[in-house]
Amino acid sequence: MANILVTGGAGYIGSHACKALAKAGHVPIAYDNLVTGWEEAVRFGPFERGDLHSGDRLDEVFAKWQPEAVMHFAALSNVGEASREPGLYWRNNVGGSMGLLDAMAKAGCRRIVFSSTCATYGDRDGVVLDEQAGFAPLNAYGASKAAVEAMLADYGRAYDIAHVSFRYFNVAGADVDGEIGEAHDPETHLIPLALQAATGRRGALTLFGTDYPTPDGTCIRDYVHVEDLVAAHILGLDHLARGGVETAFNLGTGRGFSVREVVSAVARVTGLQVPMIEGARREGDAVALVSGSTLAGEVLGWQAERSTLDAMIGSAFAWHQKGTVYKA
Numbered sequence: 305m306a307n308i309l310v311t312g313g314a315g316y317i318g319s320h321a322c323k324a325l326a327k328a329g330h331v332p333i334a335y336d337n338l339v340t341g342w343e344e345a346v347r348f349g350p351f352e353r354g355d356l357h358s359g360d361r362l363d364e365v366f367a368k369w370q371p372e373a374v375m376h377f378a379a380l381s382n383v384g385e386a387s388r389e390p391g392l393y394w395r396n397n398v399g400g401s402m403g404l405l406d407a408m409a410k411a412g413c414r415r416i417v418f419s420s421t422c423a424t425y426g427d428r429d430g431v432v433l434d435e436q437a438g439f440a441p442l443n444a445y446g447a448s449k450a451a452v453e454a455m456l457a458d459y460g461r462a463y464d465i466a467h468v469s470f471r472y473f474n475v476a477g478a479d480v481d482g483e484i485g486e487a488h489d490p491e492t493h494l495i496p497l498a499l500q501a502a503t504g505r506r507g508a509l510t511l512f513g514t515d516y517p518t519p520d521g522t523c524i525r526d527y528v529h530v531e532d533l534v535a536a537h538i539l540g541l542d543h544l545a546r547g548g549v550e551t552a553f554n555l556g557t558g559r560g561f562s563v564r565e566v567v568s569a570v571a572r573v574t575g576l577q578v579p580m581i582e583g584a585r586r587e588g589d590a591v592a593l594v595s596g597s598t599l600a601g602e603v604l605g606w607q608a609e610r611s612t613l614d615a616m617i618g619s620a621f622a623w624h625q626k627g628t629v630y631k632a
């Protein structure tokens with residue numbers, strides 16, 4: 305049983321990580337400034353409100369809880385916004401991570417699991433997206449995550465901080481118990497938006513580009529269930545504890561679905577029509593992002609057990625049916 309500091313613990317993925325950590329016998333301490341998160345999502349351990357940029361607040365929290373490791377989810381992660389306002393992303397994601405690593409170095413905390421992204425790879429037609437593919441981000445969001453991976457290597461060497469970066473593909477779904485889920489406001493992700501359109505909570509879903517060089521003209525993504533994703537993080541902590549040498553892992557299923565395929569699956573799983581209109585491409589979007597790696601399986605023993613479209617959409621739908629508003 306260990307204290308684990310979870311930055312972004314009030315957010316979508318961070319709150320699921322807190323639940324998984326508590327189930328595994330750890331104490332997850334959520335550190336979050338609530339810029340996009342919800343205090344009501346912090347249910348599985350203590351909440352420490354604070355910003356990554358506040359060194360004093362971080363020092364206080366490290367001194368109070370003496371965490372054995374950090375899971376670092378706190379970031380801004382909206383591709384469209386990152387293309388319009390790159391400074392926000394460099395400041396918050398890169399500057400914020402530097403503040404966190406400085407505080408870790410000061411406190412002698414020596415392990416960190418970091419939320420990276422497949423957006424670091426960019427559009428790489430014909431290149432297998434495994435951990436060796438190299439970075440070519442198309443937007444400031446992907447660039448900010450690639451920069452933090454480089455920062456982790458430098459801080460790791462200087463302060464003996466063991467680190468692992470998980471490069472997520474598209475995360476979807478909700479807690480199987482329906483206790484927590486994705487509740488972004490405004491929402492930008494495809495599956496929750498399609499669910500809101502299907503249930504009349506918003507107007508028609510806009511397909512961002514229907515002229516891409518893919519079989520049906522829409523972008524292809526690799527969707528992974530949030531429960532599978534956070535399970536990998538627990539394995540990542542074990543990997544660090546036993547001195548594992550690998551520092552980056554893709555987390556995806558290796559199977560891609562187009563936007564139209566996802567929307568059809570939402571209609572099938574919910575039994576509802578998804579009203580949609582065809583729109584322009586969204587700036588910063590890659591044509592296709594599908595993992596080409598099995599490293600997490602080989603090294604960590606990780607399997608994406610729940611990551612079918614049906615399970616992801618079904619759990620997200622159950623959560624959406626509850627109203628998607630947190631109640632303490």
Ligand SMILES: NC(=O)c1ccc[n+]([C@@H]2O[C@H](COP(=O)([O-])OP(=O)(O)OC[C@H]3O[C@@H](n4cnc5c(N)ncnc54)[C@H](O)[C@@H]3O)[C@@H](O)[C@H]2O)c1
Binds near residue numbers: 336376379396475
């Ligand atoms: N959702 C996905 O498909 C996806 C894919 C790849 C990577 N990621 C990464 O996973 C992580 C979590 O994503 P999410 O979907 O849960 O997002 P989220 O917005 O729900 O959660 C992020 C949390 O971080 C907090 N935060 C942001 N900046 C902060 C700061 N400066 N100080 C303190 N707290 C701060 C927010 O309030 C929020 O609670 C992010 O790092 C994101 O880049 C997500």
Ligand SMILES: O=c1ccn([C@@H]2O[C@H](COP(=O)(O)OP(=O)(O)O[C@H]3O[C@H](CO)[C@H](O)[C@H](O)[C@H]3O)[C@@H](O)[C@H]2O)c(=O)[nH]1
Binds near residue numbers: 382421423494
């Ligand atoms: O209203 C919408 C919303 C999305 N899409 C499309 O659906 C696909 C998935 O879009 P999301 O916004 O759900 O997810 P992204 O692929 O943009 O981004 C996700 O994956 C990225 C990596 O590609 C980042 O890591 C990011 O944090 C994470 O949200 C994209 O082709 C997008 O253009 C639409 O057509 N209409």
